[in-house]
Amino acid sequence: MENQGTPNQENINQQFNQQFGQTFGQQQLPNSTGVLVLGIISIVGCFCYGIIGLILGIIALVLASKANALYQQNPGSYSEASVKNMKAGKVCAIIGTCLSAIVIVIVIIELIFFASVFSSMPWGHLFNGVR
Amino acid sequence: MMSCFYKQITGFDCPGCGMQRSFIELLKGNFKESFYLYPPLLPTLFTLGLTVWHLVFKLKNGAAFIKYSFITTTSIVVISYIIKMLR
Numbered sequence: 001m002e003n004q005g006t007p008n009q010e011n012i013n014q015q016f017n018q019q020f021g022q023t024f025g026q027q028q029l030p031n032s033t034g035v036l037v038l039g040i041i042s043i044v045g046c047f048c049y050g051i052i053g054l055i056l057g058i059i060a061l062v063l064a065s066k067a068n069a070l071y072q073q074n075p076g077s078y079s080e081a082s083v084k085n086m087k088a089g090k091v092c093a094i095i096g097t098c099l100s101a102i103v104i105v106i107v108i109i110e111l112i113f114f115a116s117v118f119s120s121m122p123w124g125h126l127f128n129g130v131r
Numbered sequence: 132m133m134s135c136f137y138k139q140i141t142g143f144d145c146p147g148c149g150m151q152r153s154f155i156e157l158l159k160g161n162f163k164e165s166f167y168l169y170p171p172l173l174p175t176l177f178t179l180g181l182t183v184w185h186l187v188f189k190l191k192n193g194a195a196f197i198k199y200s201f202i203t204t205t206s207i208v209v210i211s212y213i214i215k216m217l218r
Contacts, residue, residue, distance in 0.1 A: 033186055036197070040182050043205055044175065084194035092201045099205060103146065110141055 029071060031063045032082040035089035038063070042096030050103035057097030064090040146212040170211045174204040 038060035042053045067086050071078055137145040153169035165172060178200045185193030 036182065036186070036194070040178060040197070040201060043201065043208075044179075081189060081194070088194035088198040088201075091198050095201065095205055099209075107137060114141065 027078055029067045029078045029082040029086050031067055032086040032089070035060050035064045035067065035093065036085045037089075039089040039092030039096060042093055043099065050100045050107060053096050053100030054104060057093045057100060060089060060093035061097065064093060144212075144215060146208055171204060171207040174200070174207055178204050 038056050042057040042060060044053075064086055068090075071083060071086070075083075133151065135145055135148050137143070138148055149169035150172060153165040153172045156165035156168060157172065178197065181193070181197055181200055184190070185197060190196070
């Protein structure tokens with residue numbers, strides 16, 4: 001009840017930013033386009049090796065979380081388009097990271113399978129018989 | 132053409148195998164054969180092109196369009212890979 005009469009400093013800052021942010025020209029969120037581009041390239045890089053997509057996706061997720069923390073501090077001072085870019089890029093990066101992680105797990109399982117198959121074959125007998 | 136590391140070792144196709152062959156067919160103008168070789172090539176190119184378009188010309192709802200086209204592209208990739216493996 002007491003807080004209603006005296007709004008604290010953060011509320012004043014938020015109201016100020018919401019009211020005058022558009023007139024003063026809003027900043028772009030840092031790395032918003034970078035997050036979008038990295039998130040989309042992560043799906044292209046996830047196919048063959050899996051590692052490229054994982055690295056790009058994790059970089060995009062880290063950048064997105066940093067940008068999201070900045071945006072939560074004072075929303076309204078950043079332009080809406082860059083925030084949308086950042087959120088779309090975050091979704092793309094999550095999907096790309098998940099897919100490339102699945103691909104890496106499958107590759108590791110198959111490598112273990114093939115390694116066990118080849119190591120359990122009787123190579124010594126085969127070569128001794130040939131020579 | 133770059134050869135696939137995964138295919139060299141295991142002999143199976145990876146989810147991206149066929150993309151370069153399909154792209155070459157697309158450059159030659161054979162849309163049908165490129166679609167049969169690798170169905171998700173056109174959606175992938177569409178998503179990349181949409182991203183470049185959005186970053187250059189600042190579309191109004193471009194981010195949402197990119198998100199949905201990305202989701203459909205990934206689902207097409209996964210479904211076509213499963214169909215290719217089951218066949």
